[in-house]
Amino acid sequence: MYRAYGHSVLRRARQMLVSDDDAAEVLQEIFMGLIARPGQFDGRSSPSTFLYAVTTNACLTRIRDRKNRGRLIDQHVRPWSTEMDRRSPETATVVRSVLAQLSEDEARTAVYYYLDGMSHAEIADLLGCSRRHVGNLLERVVGRLAGEERAS
Amino acid sequence: MSDHPSDLAWDQLLAGERDDAATLRAHAESCSVCGERLHMLKAGHDAFAARPMPAFAARPKRRAWLYAAPVVVAALALVVVGLAKRPEQDDVRIKGTHDAKLQLFAGAPGHLAPVRSGDRVAPGTYLQASYSAETAGFGAVISKDGAGSTNAYVPSTGTLLVPLAAGVEHVFPESTELDDVLGTEHVVIIWCATQREVAPFIEAVRTGAVLAPEGCVASTIDLAKQAVTP
Numbered sequence: 012m013y014r015a016y017g018h019s020v021l022r023r024a025r026q027m028l029v030s031d032d033d034a035a036e037v038l039q040e041i042f043m044g045l046i047a048r049p050g051q052f053d054g055r056s057s058p059s060t061f062l063y064a065v066t067t068n069a070c071l072t073r074i075r076d077r078k079n080r081g082r083l084i085d086q087h088v089r090p091w092s093t094e095m096d097r098r099s100p101e102t103a104t105v106v107r108s109v110l111a112q113l114s115e116d117e118a119r120t121a122v123y124y125y126l127d128g129m130s131h132a133e134i135a136d137l138l139g140c141s142r143r144h145v146g147n148l149l150e151r152v153v154g155r156l157a158g159e160e161r162a163s
Numbered sequence: 164m165s166d167h168p169s170d171l172a173w174d175q176l177l178a179g180e181r182d183d184a185a186t187l188r189a190h191a192e193s194c195s196v197c198g199e200r201l202h203m204l205k206a207g208h209d210a211f212a213a214r215p216m217p218a219f220a221a222r223p224k225r226r227a228w229l230y231a232a233p234v235v236v237a238a239l240a241l242v243v244v245g246l247a248k249r250p251e252q253d254d255v256r257i258k259g260t261h262d263a264k265l266q267l268f269a270g271a272p273g274h275l276a277p278v279r280s281g282d283r284v285a286p287g288t289y290l291q292a293s294y295s296a297e298t299a300g301f302g303a304v305i306s307k308d309g310a311g312s313t314n315a316y317v318p319s320t321g322t323l324l325v326p327l328a329a330g331v332e333h334v335f336p337e338s339t340e341l342d343d344v345l346g347t348e349h350v351v352i353i354w355c356a357t358q359r360e361v362a363p364f365i366e367a368v369r370t371g372a373v374l375a376p377e378g379c380v381a382s383t384i385d386l387a388k389q390a391v392t393p
Contacts (some may be wrong), residue, residue: 013216014211014212014216015178015212016174016178017211017212018204018207018208018210018211018212018366019170019174019208021211021362022204022207022362023170025322025362026322029320029321031313031314031315031365039217057175057178057180058178058180059171059174059175059178059180060171060175063171063174100321100322100323103321103322104321123169123171127169127170127171128167128168128169128170129169129170129171130169133169133171133172
């Protein structure tokens with residue numbers, strides 16, 4: 012499982028955390044956790060889907076750490092615009108800057124939509140909610156991103 | 164909503180989890196954006212799968228120098244000694260239809276000199292890469308140290324290669340201060356004609372795989388990082 016799925020875990024962790032060392036730690040923690048508690052994965056979703064959720068949760072927990080938050084705020088952040096390409100590096104930087112301030116579901120939605128390029132249906136499947144709720148969450152995320160622009 | 168499948172879809176495809184695999188692959192062949200994305204993800208996946216299995220025992224060591232902000236030095240503010248007289252390159256030129264000359268300099272800020280494989284450097288030395296290219300491109304500087312830890316010096320943040328304007332002997336946008344891990348500092352400077360994700364290059368340097376994407380050139384410099392004897 013490590014060889015088959017380790018790259019997606021490491022790649023997404025780097026995307027959210029930026030630091031190579033932090034991403035390597037998340038990779039190790041996730042697979043050590045699976046070795047210690049294999050029952051975590053109950054097979055109801057695909058392994059990829061399961062690991063996407065686990066990786067996102069692990070990274071968001073780290074992002075909420077005060078030390079990481081300080082580094083992210085120090086990064087230069089371009090003002091938010093609805094015309095920004097949601098898969099662009101600039102968008103990723105803006106989104107990463109507010110993840111620590113979003114609720115759990117808002118943060119997961121932002122990661123899946125802007126960093127992974129997922130559809131509302133895919134996000135709904137991962138969060139276990141309706142597509143309408145995903146739309147509502149995204150509206151709140153965009154509102155928060157736009158609020159960052161006004162504040163700056 | 165984007166017409167392009169998500170990274171989750173591509174990861175599921177690579178893992179053999181998709182019932183619509185044929186449809187996805189056909190889309191990747193007809194869509195240049197998705198074809199490029201799938202190619203990069205697969206390259207990273209293959210490089211990772213080729214790595215030796217870790218012991219899953221001790222926590223990976225954290226390198227304190229990674230948390231120091233990288234030294235971002237404006238090109239004009241950095242006095243690079245010896246640009247007018249360039250020594251022979253240690254290039255390992257790989258296939259590609261575009262060309263760029265790549266070089267590495269080392270030393271103290273304001274007193275950098277060109278280096279080649281076999282040269283000695285000390286902890287605290289600054290490394291600065293430069294390039295000459297007739298067309299604009301994208302680049303990275305990746306290093307694997309004596310402990311085997313592989314990181315991108317440039318870009319210090321982000322997941323994509325840094326944009327590089329066309330020109331002669333331009334410097335990469337960041338220089339890097341070497342930490343105190345001794346041994347061979349295996350530095351790879353990369354220039355590509357098109358934008359790419361940096362992760363596959365990091366994986367290739369980490370595993371020692373051949374860097375061979377079309378439209379890219381790479382220069383490898385192995386420096387001997389040694390402690391300064393008093």
